[in-house]
């Protein structure tokens with residue numbers, strides 16, 4: 001509540017003296033009424049009290065000590081911080097309030113709502129929301145932070161470090177965690193809509209957590225519900241979104257999961273387009289031409305005739321990944337998740353049932369042994385690579401800030417290898 005609002009409220013609640021113009025009807029207020037008027041008068045101390053009472057159940061962010069900036073998202077910065085009382089490590093995600101006229105931004109509210117619904121071992125844990133009192137008395141709005149349990153690494157940071165060696169068991173375990181988290185999200189009728197390596201976190205105990213629910217939305221049962229197609233970072237965006245689909249489902253996240261699974265071996269995003277047109281071209285070169293013969297409904301998509309779709313290309317997922325992955329079950333699962341036709345891509349549950357997870361070496365509980373050999377936190381941001389550096393065009397978020405523009409590929413000095421499949 002701001003001071004002008006509280007003035008209005010105070011005036012509205014105070015007993016009104018009868019109008020003087022009504023002449024003979026005027027009577028002086030009783031002693032009791034005067035006392036009541038005194039009590040409800042909008043004084044400086046009342047305003048101060050209201051201001052302090054604004055978020056009665058919210059901790060002030062000063063109860064955390066900020067240690068290091070670990071992320072720069074579309075919505076603001078992410079810091080590693082320590083709880084001054086308990087010593088617990090957390091990640092503070094600052095909510096950008098720049099152009100918010102209505103108080104707490106709707107996008108952040110959605111993220112909180114989704115996270116509250118999604119309590120799961122493989123989903124990032126929201127501890128609380130904090131606020132910081134505005135420094136200046138003229139600045140009325142506080143800054144808010146989402147407080148998460150701290151995870152030691154993100155997958156983009158891990159994969160960019162050449163000293164991190166992933167065995168087949170690590171890859172299986174990580175994919176099992178990822179698909180279990182995704183299954184939980186889809187089971188709760190939610191779409192993540194921003195699957196990418198930087199949004200996959202790994203704890204010190206070697207447990208994977210899906211993060212960043214800033215773009216997540218409920219699955220609408222009504223068949224005529226239209227979503228935006230400007231979601232999912234370009235490199236992980238499935239063909240149906242690139243062709244303008246506004247009605248889509250969980251399969252958009254499965255495509256992203258397929259890209260991430262391949263990245264565990266290639267160590268770099270497998271489809272690094274710098275425009276939507278280029279992205280479709282790269283997808284066609286790997287997955288074959290996008291034609292009605294393999295995907296009958298594709299002709300109905302809004303951009304099918306507008307985009308240039310290369311013809312007569314064969315699907316070469318197996319041939320291209322074979323020399324790098326050397327496990328036919330792994331390639332087969334990636335191949336399935338990278339199916340052009342979304343209705344044939346399979347679900348997270350089906351992927352979890354794949355032979356890949358039941359053949360030797362089998363997945364373990366966690367990748368704790370991998371974590372034991374890494375002595376420094378690895379994040380996309382601190383490693384200086386990836387989408388935050390302007391690569392991998394960001395999805396459109398309903399934010400006051402424009403999404404990062406796609407940049408021409410200049411990956412040489414970032415640790416990202418320009419592997420084009």
Ligand SMILES: Nc1ncnc2c1ncn2[C@@H]1O[C@H](COP(=O)(O)OP(=O)(O)OP(=O)(O)O)[C@@H](O)[C@H]1O
Pocket residue numbers: 070071072073074075076078090091093124148149150151152153154194198199201211212213214379380381387388394
């Ligand atoms: N709980 C956490 N523990 C450790 N690091 C985290 C945590 N949450 C987020 N991060 C780091 O901060 C980065 C940005 O966080 P997040 O993806 O939630 O923000 P965002 O603003 O939505 O980002 P973007 O727009 O780039 O996707 C992550 O990629 C990750 O590196």
Ligand SMILES: [Mg+2]
Pocket residue numbers: 073198199212
């Ligand atoms: Mg993110």
